[in-house]
Amino acid sequence: MPELRKDPVTSRWVIVATEHPMHPADFNVEASPPRGGVCPFCPGNEAGTPPEIAAFGEDGRAPNGPGWWLRVVPSKSPALRIEEDASRGGRGIYDVMSGLGAHEVVIETPNHDTDLADMPDSQVEKVIWAYRDRMLDLRKDKRLLYALVFKNHGAAAGATQDHPHSQLIATPIVPKRVQEEIKGARQYYDYRERCIFCDILQQETKERDRLVCENASCISIVPFAGRFPFETWVLPKVHASDFTQIGKQEAIDLARGLKETLYRLKRTLNDPPYNFMLHSSPFQEPDEDVYHWHIEIIPKLTRTAGFEWGAGLYINETPPEMAAQALREPL
């Protein structure tokens, strides 16, 4: 069973996989994962995944059969498991926690070859609702403090399936990255009594040189100090810390805005591998005034090397203003 271990120096938690550990011969970082054969995410192959947790589909459709528009299934190799008991303990100077959590896969479409950038808006909207529904369901388990929705597109971004999908991992801790954002947002709020993200939006809307696109509810920008070339954030215009409270029209606009942003990245960078991550407030601490949910998209264009790993200081070789200008070019 998986185990969470805490680095005693930095207090960073790590998930240590113990069920199917990787041995030396299993690693081949540059090889793309084997493709071909039967896609377990395609219609007709529903038996290739664990039984579905949720699905959108035709009226009267039977679970785990065809007729679906979107499916949510448990991961076949889960990083964490819901069956685990929540227990903490020490091992000498070290701290451990049982690998409690959930790991789910959102199969975004029945269509094997159509990623989010090219789907109909209405299909992207279904994906947004699936994220919300799963987060609302998982937060009922009070042992879980967070759920991170993320997507890996392309082998270089860590995808092991070509079929469009995203994932969700729920954790018994608030992840370090989210904690850092909340801490910084709270410091700013304590000083200025304003949301830092709202102030970012105000400055970016005024200056417009890092703006990628916008619609009635959401805006896409290349962040002023992004880690990676062409990193792009999608944010709601109206302050909201908790993604699961999204309204109907906002979800429609988010679907349009996310799709347009991904399409612009695809066009400008020749369909790059990418990751995106949805940052919302922790389940049990909404931080309503302080935090502002958003989606961070990072195209995988460069290799992270020793300096970045050792310093936590990134070298971004494309000035954000230049990236935004390229992404803004008329469609």
Add this chain to the structure above:
Amino acid sequence: MPELRKDPVTSRWVIVATEHPMHPADFNVEASPPRGGVCPFCPGNEAGTPPEIAAFGEDGRAPNGPGWWLRVVPSKSPALRIEEDASRGGRGIYDVMSGLGAHEVVIETPNHDTDLADMPDSQVEKVIWAYRDRMLDLRKDKRLLYALVFKNHGAAAGATQDHPHSQLIATPIVPKRVQEEIKGARQYYDYRERCIFCDILQQETKERDRLVCENASCISIVPFAGRFPFETWVLPKVHASDFTQIGKQEAIDLARGLKETLYRLKRTLNDPPYNFMLHSSPFQEPDEDVYHWHIEIIPKLTRTAGFEWGAGLYINETPPEMAAQALREPL
């Protein structure tokens, strides 16, 4: 000229390259950098690098000619520049700093095909002394607060030259990762009045199941909560926060220990791409009792994907005890 920008949410600094920015067509993450042609790091091709900053070589050797055993040269595409003035300023809600610093390359050997794992011990020792000498020289510039020594080996680890080399980037800030380590070490010290790294060494020496190898002065372990499979740390046995204070015998032992560790990784993982990073105390704040210098080696065996980027929470698919056991196998 390069610019440092601070992310207003997390206070993370980013180096934004502005002199030779990368355009969309410049990115091709999966392609290995072009090889072949003239190696600028090989003897006879000294004119292919900027003029050397330091070198070890035969008596009476002229700079930038042959007869060297190790050379240190400025990077041809420096992340930061020593010529910059140290200035800080605001741009609306954002903070910027001029790109002051240094970026140097340590050409570890004249021999194009012999990496650290296979060099004579005495050559690895020269590399250790070069790191020390350059750090001692750079710290004289009081505007510089840190110098990170790191190595990228193999294209997947970010190396753009095959010839064995490491790098050093000096910065006008203490990098975030180092700050995090010092903060955690200080919290531990305040509570226990002991160095956390010394306590780690004590537990690992006793339990031995994460031990890789050791000699009189240094020890190599797979950290209890390492981020990556087969991550390995090399630490001095006697407490020391500042690497530049290393003694003669300790340097000899470190050379042996580092080489043996890299050799064990090479043998076990079939010459994997890897990074290593030398973490020493900041130039102006030695943190003598609290911090403990060390080298972190991370083989590049897996791809970092959306969950890790979004959560800062890593999934290590090889339990450290299993990795250490494989690395310990008799040579």
